[in-house]
Amino acid sequence: MRKGLKWFDDKLISLINDKMKNRFLDLFMYRITDLGGAIFSTLFLISLVFFGSKRMKLIGLEGLTILSISQIIVHTLKKLLSRERPYKILENLNTFGINMKDYSFPSGHTTASFSIATTIALNMPKLSIVALFLAMIIGISRIYLAVHYPTDVAAGIILGVSTAIIVHLYLLNYIERIAEIIGLN
Known part of the structure; x- marks a missing residue:
């Protein structure tokens, strides 16, 4: 199984990092990743809490x-598994001057994006395609x-x-109570 995952990683990273590379994507991907x-993730959600309607709060x-x-x-998994980032191990990758000190597995940006996108999808289904596409x-x-x-x-x-599904199904009542207590609801 480990060989299969390595093959998958090698092939897909080559496709995305090398074969798709162009000037537009260099700029676009470097900027969009910050979302x-x-x-950004924290400020976006805090702005909903402070400036949104009752539902958005x-x-x-x-x-x-x-x-x-x-x-x-x-961050617990990153520390436990300590997987080095691809640009530190694989040769011939297109790098963008990014030098990170933490580990690679799992992707925190992707986790955050899909946490937020799934939360939006569960609460506002009409926006689910846009939110999940952006997260992807x-x-x-x-x-x-x-x-x-x-x-x-x-x-x-x-x-x-x-995480989003579990919290939505099992903790939403507690979150609603907290919202009432702090005057958001």
Whole structure:
């Protein structure tokens, strides 16, 4: 199984990082990837809590809960598994001057993106295609920039989606109570 995953990683990273490479994607992927970062993800959800309608405030609070839980899991797995980033191991990758000090598995940007996208999809189904498409582009950008293997991104998708579904199904009542207590509902 490990050989199969390595083959998958090698083939897909070659396709996305090398064969798809062009000037437009170099600029686009370098910029879009930031939408999955900690600063943008957190500020986006906080802005929903402070500036949104009653419904958006609740979605923002649910998203912050999901983001917090999923990122704790991400950073725990990164420390436990200590997988080096592809640009540090594989030769002939297109790198973009990104030098990260943490580990690769799972992708935190992808996890955050899919946490938020799934939260939006569960609460506002009409926006689900747009939200999930954007999250997928952010995940692909992580491979394009050679900071993650495809399996890192796949794990981020699974982690983000599953955390959002579990919280939505089992913790939403508690989040609604918290919203009432702090005056958001």
